[in-house]
Amino acid sequence: MTHATAITPMTSLRWAYLCLAGSMALVGSYVGLSKLLVAVFPVFLLAWLRFGIAAVAMAGWLRRPQDEAPMVAQDRVLLFLESFLGNFLFSVFMLYGISLSTALAAGVVMAALPGVVALMSRIFLGERLTGRVLAGIGCAVAGIALVSWSKRHGAATPSADPWLGTALLIGAVCCEASYVVIGKKLSGTLGPRRISALVNLWGLALVTPLGLWQALSFDFSRVTLPTWTLLLFYAIAASMVTVWLWMTGLRQVPAARAGVFTVMLPVSATAVGVLLLGESFSAAQAGAFALAMLGVLLATWPERQSA
Numbered sequence: 001m002t003h004a005t006a007i008t009p010m011t012s013l014r015w016a017y018l019c020l021a022g023s024m025a026l027v028g029s030y031v032g033l034s035k036l037l038v039a040v041f042p043v044f045l046l047a048w049l050r051f052g053i054a055a056v057a058m059a060g061w062l063r064r065p066q067d068e069a070p071m072v073a074q075d076r077v078l079l080f081l082e083s084f085l086g087n088f089l090f091s092v093f094m095l096y097g098i099s100l101s102t103a104l105a106a107g108v109v110m111a112a113l114p115g116v117v118a119l120m121s122r123i124f125l126g127e128r129l130t131g132r133v134l135a136g137i138g139c140a141v142a143g144i145a146l147v148s149w150s151k152r153h154g155a156a157t158p159s160a161d162p163w164l165g166t167a168l169l170i171g172a173v174c175c176e177a178s179y180v181v182i183g184k185k186l187s188g189t190l191g192p193r194r195i196s197a198l199v200n201l202w203g204l205a206l207v208t209p210l211g212l213w214q215a216l217s218f219d220f221s222r223v224t225l226p227t228w229t230l231l232l233f234y235a236i237a238a239s240m241v242t243v244w245l246w247m248t249g250l251r252q253v254p255a256a257r258a259g260v261f262t263v264m265l266p267v268s269a270t271a272v273g274v275l276l277l278g279e280s281f282s283a284a285q286a287g288a289f290a291l292a293m294l295g296v297l298l299a300t301w302p303e304r305q306s307a
Helices: 002-037 043-057 073-099 103-110 113-125 131-154 162-186 192-215 225-250 255-276 283-300
Strands: none
Touching (some): 002 073, 002 103, 002 225, 002 255, 073 103, 073 192
């Protein structure tokens, strides 16, 4: 009996870690692959289709389980903010940012996530912010500046604005960090499936007017079957699977520790950019990514603890 009680929490914690890592790896993969989608769909139409497909897929997740308490006013406000920041604004900033940038550059900028999560955890959750975290944030900022400079001096399209693209990606980082902190509060009162479905519905409501506006002038006949298949993967991964995995992990892991797993986002986004999209990996970009990864290590390396 004692042996079972000692093993079960550790197994549960490992499952939580696996959920968090899998969630961020999926986010990074669709950040990279969305470069292909924004070349076909306007941004608001793409976001509207994403939320609409996921709403159909998650219709059965809206019902409140019997063992779950009814929502209070604070829960409804947090759900709106979780969707507005983590779904709506993150999608807009990320999709517009990556259309002016590359999946590789997005990976470097997204490497600032653990530092930003740590900073927000300090401000909103009262967690301690160490000198190493501050140094990590500094490295991430330096990496962002370097990748912006490299795009300014080596952009393939003269009309592109690398600074605007980077600024939008930074906005996406702040939205995603807010999503982590707010999600921690929500996971204490609502189940992962219901959070996923409700957050997605808010996203659908927010983007519907703009999505319909762009749909009226869009020629759907030129969209190929592989693009529809990629859109289906993007919708299910972005709105359903990643949210459910993340909220499942957050139920047992503190927000600051969960922020460590956001390192999977820039790693998978960069891998998709280099391996699948054929993006080049220049010396300046390699240096920027190294700085960003150093920032991740400084911000997230566990403190030495006694046995």
